[in-house]
Structure formats: structure tokens, C-alpha cells
Amino acid sequence: MKFRVERDEFTDAVAWTARTLPSRATTQLQVLAGLLLDATGPALKVAAFDYEVAAQGEVDATVTEEGRGLVNGKMLADITRSLPAAPIDVSVDGTRLVVACGNARFALPMLPVDDYPTLPPMPExxxxxxxxxxxxxxxxxxxxxxxxxxxxxxxxxxxxxxxxxxxxxxxxxxxxxxxxxxxxxxxxxxxxxxxxxxxxxxxxxxxxxxxxxxxxxxxxxxxxxxxxxxxxxxxxxxxxxxxxxxxxxxxKLLPDSSPLIAQLEISPLTEAVKRVALVAPRTAPVQLTFTPDHLVLEAGTGGEAQASETLPVTYDGPELTVAFNPAYLLDALGALESDIVRIGFASDEDAALAANKPAILTGKGGDDKTEIPDYRYLLMPIRLNG
Structure with missing residues (x-):
């Protein structure tokens, strides 16, 4: 096997494929730590397979001698990242894979390619x-x-x-x-x-x-x-x-409607949650209290450090206090492709009941409240003591 490839394309293909390699390979399955270089077709194929996930990328290459080779994938990825900006020549010398680029030359021991499992084909x-x-x-x-x-x-x-x-x-x-x-x-x-x-x-x-x-x-x-x-x-x-x-x-978990809806800007809310959560232990919630003109975020109780912050909110309903895991709340805010978050609660008759039911977070929608948003994030509240 002998071929020449462009450095950046080869490096990207090796790095992308190597991410699939198992973190640990048993003695019997050392071949799974290898990347398969297949230069028997019109393009060079770089592949990895751990019997669960198979990844394969193609790279344009000038092939002068067809063949297949198997080499330690993580080592090859480290080497290709460090090579100078020049074409890469790859060849086989006995039982070693030779990688040459500019004035750099590496000779890597090859793994038995015949022991490598067959990659599963793409389904229809x-x-x-x-x-x-x-x-x-x-x-x-x-x-x-x-x-x-x-x-x-x-x-x-x-x-x-x-x-x-x-x-x-x-x-x-x-x-x-x-x-x-x-x-x-x-x-x-x-x-x-x-x-x-x-x-x-x-x-x-x-x-x-x-x-x-x-x-x-x-x-x-x-x-x-x-x-x-x-x-x-x-x-x-x-x-x-x-x-x-x-x-x-x-x-079954998704409510048919959300009679109570609070709406506010995502960016200020995200920053406020991050700040208030600084005083909360890792598993402690952040408490949110909604009133018709503002939202109060609080964390910390008793003799512990405490924090609070107030934000403007659009909300038309009874005062409602709910607590969420701050990390889960931040995940939701980060996933919304919107500058506005709408937080919906399933009950408008009893604020205490609403606070113990899942909240639905969505992005900015139209005026039609019956329209189902493309993205919904349901977040379970944390029950507050007392």
C-alpha cells in the first residue's frame, strides 16, 4: 500500500474516525484499537469499528500501490495533528506503516489486518x-x-x-x-x-x-x-x-394545554440562574416565584449563603412558586432557538398544584395557544419542604 494525501483532509478524517475507538481494548481485541486504512478503491477509506459503532470517512488520495493497513488509531491521530503543512506520503515497509510529511518520518507497527472485523453495511x-x-x-x-x-x-x-x-x-x-x-x-x-x-x-x-x-x-x-x-x-x-x-x-407526560404561561427573555434569565445558583449546593434547587409583574429567583436557605434576583416577566395568574434543578433549567434555556422562553404550567386553578406539576418550556410562538411547538422541554419541579 502506498498513497499520498493532503495533510488537512487526512488529519480531519483520522481524527473524526478515531473518536469511535474504544477507550480500552482487551488483549484479544487489540485490533479494535486500530484504524483501518483501505486504499483499494477510487478513494482512501479510513474506518473504525468496535462492534457497536462503525465510522468511515473517505479522503481523496493518489494511490500508487493498492492495499489495506491497520495501525493504532489514537497514535496515528496524535501524529497527523502534529505534522507540518505539507502532503503526507503513506506506505508499508514490512510490518510497519511509514508516514512521511516534510522532514518528519514515522514508522508505526501494524496490527493484523486480516483479524479486523467486517464493517456492517448501511441499511437501505x-x-x-x-x-x-x-x-x-x-x-x-x-x-x-x-x-x-x-x-x-x-x-x-x-x-x-x-x-x-x-x-x-x-x-x-x-x-x-x-x-x-x-x-x-x-x-x-x-x-x-x-x-x-x-x-x-x-x-x-x-x-x-x-x-x-x-x-x-x-x-x-x-x-x-x-x-x-x-x-x-x-x-x-x-x-x-x-x-x-x-x-x-x-x-402521556405532555399536557394538552398550559393555562398559566410566563414569558421572559432568555439571556437575562440564564445569567440570573447562573448567579443565584452560585450559593446553592450541587443538588439544591433554585426557587422561582412568579407574580404578574416580576419574577424572583432565590437560592440558599437557613444559615447558608443566600442569593436572590428579580427580573421583569409577562405573566397573568396567581402568585406561583416553583423550584427547579438549575443545571436542568439552564440546559433547557440553552437548547431553545429563541430569544424568549415561555414557561407553561398545567393548572390555573391552584397555584400550589401547578407548582408540583411538570413545566413545559418552549420558545417564542405565535398568538395561537393551541398550536403545538416544534420543540418542547418538560421539566419536573423539585418539591419544596413545607
């Missing part, structure tokens, strides 16, 4: 979506996914396809994020459900969110019958095994 394409819109939607939803690997179902993003509507949902039991958007299905009556690992989906969607990138989404099965999701665009492709289990019936 289910539809397409604009990359920037997809990346934004995934980021809005994945923020609510769980991080406890002992509850794997909650670490995923539920992807629902129904015709030209794509719905993404994630929850960790304390908050729920749901986003709906339009896409272009391969078939007008396309439908399906998949539970995709949130971290993989977020990383993949971010890498495909460049301007003008069209993302192909594929849901199907692999050669061994395993359920897979595939995402491809801009010479990059990722396939991942789906999570097993039953996702919570999240639609």
Missing part, C-alpha cells in the same frame, strides 16, 4: 434531511438523555418516523425533550421507530451539520439480524446498533 436509505436542521434538532433533544449506563433505555434518543414527520425524544426521568421536524422520506408512507444511543447520535449529527450537507438516514438490520441505524453525508458514514428495551410512553 429511509429518507433524507438537511444536515444543519438535523444537527440542531439532535442537540436540542440529546441534552435530556440519561447518562446512567445501568438504565440503557434512557441513554438513547427515540427516533420516530411517520411520513414526512421526524420526531426525536429523550428523557432521563427528570426532564423530557421532544422535537418534531420535516424531512424527505424515501417512501410517502414511511414509518418506523428506533432507539439510538444519544452520545453516538449527537456526535454523528454534529459532524454532519455543515452548510449544504444532506444527511441520509437508514433504519434496518445488519447481516446478523441486528437492528441498525445509519447516517451518511459529506463523505462520512456512521452505523450503530440500536438500544433494546421499551422507551417510556412520553406522550
Amino acid at each position: 436509505i429511509t429518507g433524507h434531511i438537511e444536515g444543519a436542521a438535523f444537527g440542531s434538532a439532535v442537540a436540542q433533544v440529546a441534552v435530556a438523555a440519561g447518562r446512567d449506563d445501568t438504565l440503557p433505555v434512557l441513554t438513547g434518543v427515540r427516533v420516530e418516523i411517520e411520513g414526512d414527520t421526524l420526531t426525536l425524544a429523550a428523557t432521563d426521568r427528570y426532564r423530557l425533550a421532544v422535537r418534531t421536524l420535516k424531512w424527505r422520506p424515501a417512501s410517502p408512507d414511511a414509518s418506523g421507530v428506533a432507539l439510538v444511543p444519544a452520545r453516538t447520535l449527537l456526535d454523528t449529527a454534529k459532524s454532519l451539520s455543515g452548510a449544504g450537507v444532506e444527511v441520509a438516514i437508514a433504519l434496518g438490520t445488519g447481516p446478523s439480524g441486528e437492528t441498525l441505524a445509519g447516517f451518511a453525508g459529506n463523505t462520512r458514514q456512521t452505523t450503530t446498533r440500536l438500544l433494546e428495551g421499551t422507551f417510556p410512553p412520553y406522550r
